[in-house]
Amino acid sequence: MASAQQLKRRIKSVDNTSKITKAMSMIAASKMTRAQQMALQGRPYAERMMSLLSDLAAQPQFEDDPHPLLTPREIKKIGVIVITPDRGLTGGLNTSVNRFAAQHILNSGYEAEVVAVGKKARDFFGRTSNLKAVFTDMGDRPTVDSMAPITKVVVDEYTQGNIDAVYVVYSKFVNTTVQKPELITILPVEPAELENKDKVGYIYEPDSSHVLNELLPRYIEMEIYHSILESIASEQSARMVAMRNATDNALEMKSDLTLEMNKVRQESITSELLDIVGGVAAVEG
Amino acid sequence: MPTMRLDIVTAEKLVYSDEVSSVVAPGAEGQLGILPNHAPLLTSLMPGELKVLKDGEETNIAVSGGFLEVLKNVVTVLADTAERAEDIDVERAEAALKRAQDKVNSSGSDLDLERAIRALKRSQARVFVSKRKRSSKAK
Numbered sequence: 001m002a003s004a005q006q007l008k009r010r011i012k013s014v015d016n017t018s019k020i021t022k023a024m025s026m027i028a029a030s031k032m033t034r035a036q037q038m039a040l041q042g043r044p045y046a047e048r049m050m051s052l053l054s055d056l057a058a059q060p061q062f063e064d065d066p067h068p069l070l071t072p073r074e075i076k077k078i079g080v081i082v083i084t085p086d087r088g089l090t091g092g093l094n095t096s097v098n099r100f101a102a103q104h105i106l107n108s109g110y111e112a113e114v115v116a117v118g119k120k121a122r123d124f125f126g127r128t129s130n131l132k133a134v135f136t137d138m139g140d141r142p143t144v145d146s147m148a149p150i151t152k153v154v155v156d157e158y159t160q161g162n163i164d165a166v167y168v169v170y171s172k173f174v175n176t177t178v179q180k181p182e183l184i185t186i187l188p189v190e191p192a193e194l195e196n197k198d199k200v201g202y203i204y205e206p207d208s209s210h211v212l213n214e215l216l217p218r219y220i221e222m223e224i225y226h227s228i229l230e231s232i233a234s235e236q237s238a239r240m241v242a243m244r245n246a247t248d249n250a251l252e253m254k255s256d257l258t259l260e261m262n263k264v265r266q267e268s269i270t271s272e273l274l275d276i277v278g279g280v281a282a283v284e285g
Numbered sequence: 286m287p288t289m290r291l292d293i294v295t296a297e298k299l300v301y302s303d304e305v306s307s308v309v310a311p312g313a314e315g316q317l318g319i320l321p322n323h324a325p326l327l328t329s330l331m332p333g334e335l336k337v338l339k340d341g342e343e344t345n346i347a348v349s350g351g352f353l354e355v356l357k358n359v360v361t362v363l364a365d366t367a368e369r370a371e372d373i374d375v376e377r378a379e380a381a382l383k384r385a386q387d388k389v390n391s392s393g394s395d396l397d398l399e400r401a402i403r404a405l406k407r408s409q410a411r412v413f414v415s416k417r418k419r420s421s422k423a424k
Contacts, residue, residue, distance in 0.1 A: 041298040048294065048361050052327065052354060144296040144365070202354075205328035206313050214329045215352065218365070222296050 004268065007261040011254055018250030024089070025243035031140055032236035036173070038141070039229040046222055050191075053219055055202070056212050057191040067209075068159060069216050072188045077111045079132070079154055079163040079187075080104070082125065083170040083227055084118035085235040086136055093171055093179060093238040097231075098124040100181035101169040113163055115153055117228065132157070142228050147221040155217060158187050170227040171234035177241055179234035186223050189216060287321040291337060293346065293362040300367040301337070301346065308360055309336040310353050311410075317353075319360060326355040332406040334414050335362065345370040347414035349407040366407075373415035382408040 002010075057070055082101045084094050098121060105112040113132040116122040122134045133153045138146065154166045166187035171179045204211055286306055293301035308319045311333025319326075330353055335346040351364035385408045388401035 038297065042296045044292070044299055045294040045296045045363060048354070048363055052352065052363070056327075202325045202327040202356075205317075205326065208327075210313070211327055211329050211352070218351075218363075225296055 002260075002264070004261055004264045007257055007264060011257045011261065014250050014254045014257065018247050018254065021243045021246040021250060025240050025247060028236045028240035028243060032176070032233055032240060035140070035229055035233040035236060039173075039226065039233065042222075042226065042229070046226065049215070049219055049222060053189070053215060054191040056208060056215065059208050067212055067216070069155070069187060070189050070191070073164055075110055075164040077113065077163045078105070078108060079113045079115065079157055079166040081115045081117060081150065081154065081166065081168045081186075081224065081227075082121040083168065083231045084116075084120040084124075085231065086119040086138075087235075088120070089242060090235055090238040091242040093234060094120040094124075097121070097169060097171050097181045100183070101125075102128070104167070104169065104183055113157065115150065117150065118231075138228060140232060142225065142232075144221055144225050147224045147228075150224055151217055151221045154187065155220065168224060168227045170231045171238075173230050173233040173237065176237045179238055184223070184227070186220055189219065288339075289319075289321040289323075290359045291362070292359070293335070293348075293364060293367050295351075295364050295367050300364070300369070301344075303339060305337050305339040305360075307338040309338075310362070311335065311348070312353070319353075319355060322358055323355045323360075325357075326353070328353050330362070330364070332403070332410040334410060334417075335367070345414050345417045347373060347411045349410065368411065368414075370414045370417050373411055375412070375415045378408060378411040378415050382412050384408075 057067075080101055082098065084097050088094060101114075101121075102124075105114075111130070113130050114121075114125045115133045115135070116125050116131060117135045117138065119136050122131070122136060125131050126134075133150075135150055154163075157163045158166060165185065167183050167185055169181060169183050172182040174180055288304040288306050291301065291303060291305045291308060292299070306321065310317045310319065310328075311331045313329040313331060317328065330348055330351045332349045333347075335348050337344040337346065347366075347368050347370070348362065348364040349366045351362060351367075354361045354363070382405070385401060385405040389405050
């Protein structure tokens with residue numbers, strides 16, 4: 001059995017660890033709230049953009065000559081953008097996203113190009129797949145501007161005909177304890193069906209194809225931006241839960257160790273007392 | 286006096302939402318004035334200044350491109366970025382403008398140049414709008 005001194009040292013170390021994990025869990029909680037708020041604030045923009053796009057895509061001139069980014073074609077090769085956090089300590093989150101993406105690529109049966117967003121995706125797909133591009137250090141507050149390079153990579157690959165469909169795999173934030181890997185298609189763009197079919201008949205300036213050309217990349221950027229926000233919210237909530245569990249475990253361990261230390265101390269006192277009593281008896285005897 | 290609703294949204298947040306009496310926007314084909322009951326319109330925007338008139342008071346907002354939609358007396362601006370004049374840090378905006386100018390002068394490839402020119406236009410718009418604030422205060 002360990003000595004009282006050793007136990008004391010271990011208790012101290014476990015206690016320090018619990019302080020760190022507790023702080024991490026609290027930080028993650030506040031970051032999670034912020035990521036959720038950011039996602040919420042972007043919603044009006046996303047909704048307007050979606051309805052504009054649907055309206056534009058339904059214009060008569062595009063029915064005869066559809067925009068390449070809107071037209072599905074035969075798939076020979078796919079592109080997958082995998083979004084993970086840069087850091088670990090998030091329970092099973094990173095592994096489940098990476099495995100979900102890998103599984104999807106396997107099941108599709110197509111060759112795939114992977115665009116990794118986040119260090120964990122880079123490390124996972126760097127070993128195995130055809131890694132086309134890597135983006136890391138997006139931070140906790142990404143901007144829509146910083147999505148432009150990611151969008152450019154996939155749009156260029158798509159328009160050059162290297163890939164025929166682009167998917168995004170990210171971790172969807174369901175609630176604080178549940179995050180689910182999810183896959184969405186971003187190219188070809190599938191505009192939602194207009195709910196009310198009566199066409200507004202906008203005046204387009206300079207003209208509708210010009211506006212559509214500008215709108216489509218923005219739309220894709222926004223989709224990626226939202227996936228990244230979801231991924232950040234998931235990361236923080238997963239970390240919050242993982243760190244809270246770690247804190248609980250540390251505290252439990254601390255109380256076990258304290259109990260053991262007290263026992264050890266008690267025993268040493270008892271044996272010392274016995275020694276003294278024995279010694280006295282010998283002298284008097 | 287007739288008014289119309291104006292919503293300015295970016296992907297990050299709602300920047301402006303109010304009843305206004307006129308809007309002047311930097312459209313893709315030049316300055317564009319919109320009054321209440323305008324016909325449905327959809328246009329892309331250039332980096333520049335968005336002037337909003339409400340109760341005779343003018344608000345200046347720097348936008349760096351995006352789209353403007355008019356529908357049923359509601360004007361929606363989907364801006365890439367939008368900042369009110371009073372929120373712009375003039376010194377930082379000017380520093381950014383200078384950086385953008387240097388970039389334009391030193392850009393090698395066409396792609397870099399194109400990007401640099403766009404950054405330059407954006408920062409010009411911001412500096413221009415931020416200066417407005419000063420001049421209107423001085424009055």
